[in-house]
Amino acid sequence: MALIVQKYGGTSVGSVERISAVAEKVKAYRDRGDQVVVVVSAMSGETNRLIGLASEIDDRPSPREMDVLVSTGEQVTIALLSMALQKIDCDARSYTGGQVHILTDSAHSKARIRDIDAARVKSDLDKGRVVVVAGFQGVDEHGSITTLGRGGSDTTAVAMAAALKADECQIYTDVDGVYTTDPRVVPNARRLERITFEEMLEMASLGSKVLQIRAVEFAGKYNVPLRVLSSFEEGEGTLITFEEESMEQAMISGIAFNRDEAKLTILGVPDQPGVAHKIIGPISSQNIEVDMIIQNISHDTGRTDFTFTVNRVDFKRAKEILEQTANEMGAREVLADDRIVKISLVGVGMRSHAGIASKMFEALAKDGINIRMISTSEIKISVVVDEKYLELGVRALHDAFELEKEV
Amino acid sequence: MALIVQKYGGTSVGSVERISAVAEKVKAYRDRGDQVVVVVSAMSGETNRLIGLASEIDDRPSPREMDVLVSTGEQVTIALLSMALQKIDCDARSYTGGQVHILTDSAHSKARIRDIDAARVKSDLDKGRVVVVAGFQGVDEHGSITTLGRGGSDTTAVAMAAALKADECQIYTDVDGVYTTDPRVVPNARRLERITFEEMLEMASLGSKVLQIRAVEFAGKYNVPLRVLSSFEEGEGTLITFEEESMEQAMISGIAFNRDEAKLTILGVPDQPGVAHKIIGPISSQNIEVDMIIQNISHDTGRTDFTFTVNRVDFKRAKEILEQTANEMGAREVLADDRIVKISLVGVGMRSHAGIASKMFEALAKDGINIRMISTSEIKISVVVDEKYLELGVRALHDAFELEKEV
Numbered sequence: 001m002a003l004i005v006q007k008y009g010g011t012s013v014g015s016v017e018r019i020s021a022v023a024e025k026v027k028a029y030r031d032r033g034d035q036v037v038v039v040v041s042a043m044s045g046e047t048n049r050l051i052g053l054a055s056e057i058d059d060r061p062s063p064r065e066m067d068v069l070v071s072t073g074e075q076v077t078i079a080l081l082s083m084a085l086q087k088i089d090c091d092a093r094s095y096t097g098g099q100v101h102i103l104t105d106s107a108h109s110k111a112r113i114r115d116i117d118a119a120r121v122k123s124d125l126d127k128g129r130v131v132v133v134a135g136f137q138g139v140d141e142h143g144s145i146t147t148l149g150r151g152g153s154d155t156t157a158v159a160m161a162a163a164l165k166a167d168e169c170q171i172y173t174d175v176d177g178v179y180t181t182d183p184r185v186v187p188n189a190r191r192l193e194r195i196t197f198e199e200m201l202e203m204a205s206l207g208s209k210v211l212q213i214r215a216v217e218f219a220g221k222y223n224v225p226l227r228v229l230s231s232f233e234e235g236e237g238t239l240i241t242f243e244e245e246s247m248e249q250a251m252i253s254g255i256a257f258n259r260d261e262a263k264l265t266i267l268g269v270p271d272q273p274g275v276a277h278k279i280i281g282p283i284s285s286q287n288i289e290v291d292m293i294i295q296n297i298s299h300d301t302g303r304t305d306f307t308f309t310v311n312r313v314d315f316k317r318a319k320e321i322l323e324q325t326a327n328e329m330g331a332r333e334v335l336a337d338d339r340i341v342k343i344s345l346v347g348v349g350m351r352s353h354a355g356i357a358s359k360m361f362e363a364l365a366k367d368g369i370n371i372r373m374i375s376t377s378e379i380k381i382s383v384v385v386d387e388k389y390l391e392l393g394v395r396a397l398h399d400a401f402e403l404e405k406e407v
Numbered sequence: 408m409a410l411i412v413q414k415y416g417g418t419s420v421g422s423v424e425r426i427s428a429v430a431e432k433v434k435a436y437r438d439r440g441d442q443v444v445v446v447v448s449a450m451s452g453e454t455n456r457l458i459g460l461a462s463e464i465d466d467r468p469s470p471r472e473m474d475v476l477v478s479t480g481e482q483v484t485i486a487l488l489s490m491a492l493q494k495i496d497c498d499a500r501s502y503t504g505g506q507v508h509i510l511t512d513s514a515h516s517k518a519r520i521r522d523i524d525a526a527r528v529k530s531d532l533d534k535g536r537v538v539v540v541a542g543f544q545g546v547d548e549h550g551s552i553t554t555l556g557r558g559g560s561d562t563t564a565v566a567m568a569a570a571l572k573a574d575e576c577q578i579y580t581d582v583d584g585v586y587t588t589d590p591r592v593v594p595n596a597r598r599l600e601r602i603t604f605e606e607m608l609e610m611a612s613l614g615s616k617v618l619q620i621r622a623v624e625f626a627g628k629y630n631v632p633l634r635v636l637s638s639f640e641e642g643e644g645t646l647i648t649f650e651e652e653s654m655e656q657a658m659i660s661g662i663a664f665n666r667d668e669a670k671l672t673i674l675g676v677p678d679q680p681g682v683a684h685k686i687i688g689p690i691s692s693q694n695i696e697v698d699m700i701i702q703n704i705s706h707d708t709g710r711t712d713f714t715f716t717v718n719r720v721d722f723k724r725a726k727e728i729l730e731q732t733a734n735e736m737g738a739r740e741v742l743a744d745d746r747i748v749k750i751s752l753v754g755v756g757m758r759s760h761a762g763i764a765s766k767m768f769e770a771l772a773k774d775g776i777n778i779r780m781i782s783t784s785e786i787k788i789s790v791v792v793d794e795k796y797l798e799l800g801v802r803a804l805h806d807a808f809e810l811e812k813e814v
Contacts, residue, residue: 016463050483054490056423061490068501069486072479076457079476083461083468094475098505099550143506 001033002167003125007135007157010044011174012231013077019043022172022231023084026130030090035125037164039135039157040081042073063108067137067147071097074134074153082132092130095120097137097145102156104138104146111138111146113155113218116163133160154215162222169219169226170237171211176230177238178203178210180403181255185394188404192253194239197226199253202346202380216240251349251356252401255394256380258342261291262315263372263384264308264322268332271304278329279306282321288314292342292375292382303332307373309384312338340372341390344382345397357381363400369393408440409574410532414542414564417451418581419638420484426450429579429638430491433537437497442532444571446542446564447488449480470515474544474554478504481541481560489539499537502527504544504552509563511545511553518545518553520562520625523570540567561622569629576626576633577644578618583637584645585610585617587810588662592801595811599660601646604633606660609753609787623647658756658763659808662801665749668698669722670779670791671715671729675739678711685736686713689728695721699749699782699789710739714780716791719745747779748797751789752804764788770807776800 006026013019022038029036050070054061078094085092100120104111124131135153138146148155154171161169177191178200195203197220201213210228219226219240229237269275280290293308310318315338326334350356360381364371369392373384385393398404413433420426429445436443457477461468485501492499507527511518531538542560545553555562561578568576584598585607602610604627611620617635626633626647636644676682687697700715717725722745733741757763767788771778776799780791792800805811 016460020464053423053483053487057427057487057490058494062493065486065489065493065501068489068503069483072482075479075482076460076476079472080460080464082472082475083464086469086472087465094472096475096552145503 001035003035003037003164004029005037005039005157005161005164005166005169006172007039007153007170008041008172008231009153009174010041010047012172013040013081014044016080018231019077019080020084020087023081023088023090025172025231026085027088027090030130037121037125037131037133037160037166038081039133039153039160040074040077041135041153042070043077046073046076064144067108067145071134071137071145071147074136078132078134085130085132090130091128092132093124094132094134096134097156098139098143100133102138102159104140104148106140106142106144106146108144108146110149111140113138113148113159116159118160118163121160121164152212152214154212155218158215158218158222158224158226161224162218166224169224171215171226171228172231173210173228174231175210175228176233176235177228178240179254181394181398182257185257185391186255186398189398190404190406191235192238193236194241195253196348197240197242198379199346199348200240202344202377203254203256211240251353252345252347252403253349254346254403255397256344256346257390257394258344259387259390260312261309261340261342261384262312262318262338263336263340264310264315264318265335266306266322266326266329266331266333267335268301268303269306269326269329271302275304275329276306279322279325280308282325283308283310283318286317286321288318288321292373292384294373294375309340309342309373337372339387340384341387342382342384343390343393343397344380345401346380348379350381351378359400360397363396364393367392367396369396408442410442410444410571411436412444412446412564412568412571412573412576413579414446414560414577415448415579415638416560416581417448417454419579420447420488421451423487425638426484426487427491427494430488430495430497432579432638433492434495434497437537444528444532444538444540444567444573445488446540446560446567447481447484448542448560449477450484453480453483471551474515474552478541478544478552478554481543485539485541492537492539497537498535499539500531501539501541503541504563505546505550507540509545509566511547511555513547513549513551513553515551515553517556518547520545520555520566523566525567525570528567528571555621559619559621561619562625565622565625565629565631565633568631569625573631576631578622578633578635579638580617580635581638582617582635583640583642584635585647586661588801588805589664592664592798593662593805596805597811597813598642599645600643601648602660603755604647604649605786606753606755607647609751609784610661610663618647658760659752659754659810660756661753661810662804663751663753664797664801665751666794666797667719668716668747668749668791669719669725669745670743670747671717671722671725672742673713673729673733673736673738673740674742675708675710676713676733676736678709682711682736683713686729686732687715689732690715690717690725693724693728695725695728699780699791701780701782716747716749716780744779746794747791748794749789749791750797750800750804751787752808753787755786757788758785766807767804770803771800774799774803776803 082092082094101117103115135156183189226240489499489501508524510522542563586596590596633647
């Protein structure tokens with residue numbers, strides 16, 4: 001007998017039929033003796049419908065009232081799922097975030113969970129009930145309804161699992177797990193049976209949007225075993241583990257990529273203390289997020305070159321700011337290119353294996369792909385290449401590291 | 408400066424435009440210095456949409472979960488109305504029933520209010536805020552969401568007014584007050600400036616469905632001055648008062664009628680103690696509500712006749728039960744008629760004025776209307792007539808008592 005927290009997203013509960021299918025899935029776990037807590041999102045489309053109503057009234061509605069409004073979406077789902085469970089003779093009880101005291105700060109629309117009172121949930125579980133909890137929402141110390149921001153239901157599930165010391169937190173989505181890379185790019189991409197939290201964080205932030213990144217951080221912090229599964233297909237999904245648990249570690253877990261990058265270079269700036277801040281400061285102060293930053297060693301002229309990447313939507317603004325900075329600093333030139341992509345190898349195994357980088361560069365070179373930028377961290381190597389090489393590059397790396405094969 | 412509780416029903420908040428119009432109305436009161444609490448229903452159609460979703464899952468869903476589901480309707484409205492108020496620079500704050508501790512019993516879908524904690528509302532009012540409260544819903548001692556049943560928003564408003572010792576509770580509807588009778592039947596029916604609580608109770612229970620009857624009882628119990636007004640037109644509406652306040656009292660306030668009546672008579676039953684119970688008992692135990700009951704004096708045979716009315720939807724079932732009872736009691740015959748209606752004169756003034764009944768019977772006789780049954784109470788006289796005479800009878804009485812004229 002295990003205590004399992006399951007989370008079903010908006011697509012998984014998008015209709016009455018799907019809610020009934022979720023009920024059957026939940027009951028199967030309960031029938032084999034598990035205790036089950038289910039966290040659900042709003043039915044797909046519902047949150048947008050509610051936001052639409054609000055925007056008809058005010059294009060900048062009060063965040064407090066927005067939370068009162070959109071939190072009704074999950075409340076509808078918990079009631080319907082509880083009914084569906086009871087209909088098939090599975091005793092169930094629904095709770096809003098406030099009712100199980102998911103205490104958050106007061107940052108409406110992006111609140112953070114501080115505490116959960118698990119006593120009430122435990123008492124229901126001990127009576128053999130399935131407990132159905134509204135995801136995405138909580139309550140602040142004044143009793144006001146808060147929400148955790150889009151995708152926050154994942155965080156609710158993980159926090160609930162942590163508070164209950166659950167054996168596993170299962171996140172049901174429309175994909176059946178985490179893949180070595182996007183199967184639309186590499187048809188023989190392989191589902192990973194397990195991946196470490198750190199790798200998952202790198203994969204998520206690099207564009208493999210299976211799980212909300214805050215939920216992953218939360219799970220790591222509280223040692224909650226997390227599993228990603230499909231709502232619609234059978235299967236074991238992907239278990240997200242702590243590194244220590246894995247005896248044998250694959251060198252590379254997967255290949256992430258990001259199509260939304262743009263690159264800016266400022267040439268011939270004086271190589272002095274504070275130059276990086278002078279360049280990046282004006283960009284950041286306009287709320288433009290900077291991703292990769294590379295500064296190479298100085299030329300013998302006492303001048304250096306400085307390159308960074310931003311999201312493509314910020315490209316034009318960033319370029320204008322940088323051109324002004326270049327003027328002020330007396331830099332030689334600004335180069336700008338928004339037709340580039342980033343490809344990253346991710347794997348905790350690369351820590352202890354030399355030669356990953358050179359093997360990566362070799363594989364890309366063999367297919368004639370020129371590398372524009374390189375950046376490395378403990379568990380990933382990212383390269384920037386011309387946009388047109390994205391698919392070719394990802395496939396070349398997938399082949400070179402034989403990711404289609406089981407470890 | 409007055410403290411006013413306003414209640415807007417589903418039609419009054421049926422669209423974003425209407426919600427904005429309500430906000431303007433509320434702000435006008437706030438701007439003249441009043442403190443305003445607004446109680447709102449779900450947007451029209453929303454409750455039925457939610458019930459529809461539930462019925463797709465289970466035709467007898469759990470009452471607890473039904474309340475979790477349908478209570479989202481009012482929650483959407485409080486958020487949208489608060490946004491609309493803030494949009495026009497009127498500080499406002501929304502609360503669900505649970506958030507202002509509208510404590511009820513645990514009778515889901517028909518809960519009764521036990522207590523309201525007014526402190527939180529008062530604190531907001533003192534800060535110059537309009538407080539927007541979800542009608543129709545509360546919370547039981549375990550923290551479960553309850554609802555008061557259809558129309559319960561009226562009750563919420565009155566209970567809130569009682570708890571806050573408000574100066575007036577205003578119920579906004581799609582009619583502009585209480586009329587002497589239905590204007591669709593009598594075109595020159597007149598809006599009453601005031602009506603007593605007792606009269607209002609008789610009018611409501613007799614089919615003039617302007618206010619929920621429980622709300623009126625509640626208002627009477629706690630001495631809450633209640634006013635019925637139109638959401639869509641300007642006007643003073645009708646004030647529902649305590650009798651003592653009225654110096655001069657009209658004899659008759661209005662004419663109520665009920666088209667849903669059906670009549671059953673059992674002839675020649677032994678005139679013995681307990682006979683009424685033997686006849687009505689089996690009907691009541693099937694949850695059929697009995698309205699008028701008439702037993703005339705005994706014939707010299709030691710047998711009597713017994714007549715009562717039920718709602719037409721229960722007519723067939725009641726007739727079958729009565730026929731079985733007649734068999735068992737050795738009664739002579741059962742007569743049944745579902746083509747009848749009830750017309751009632753209502754007025755506290757009739758207590759002190761003789762001759763009302765005879766004037767009523769005379770007016771009906773003059774138009775050739777045969778009276779089938781008569782029943783009287785302190786402040787009303789009801790007659791049952793053939794269905795076809797409804798409009799004719801109501802108009803005859805309205806004319807005879809000159810209800811179109813101001814008192």
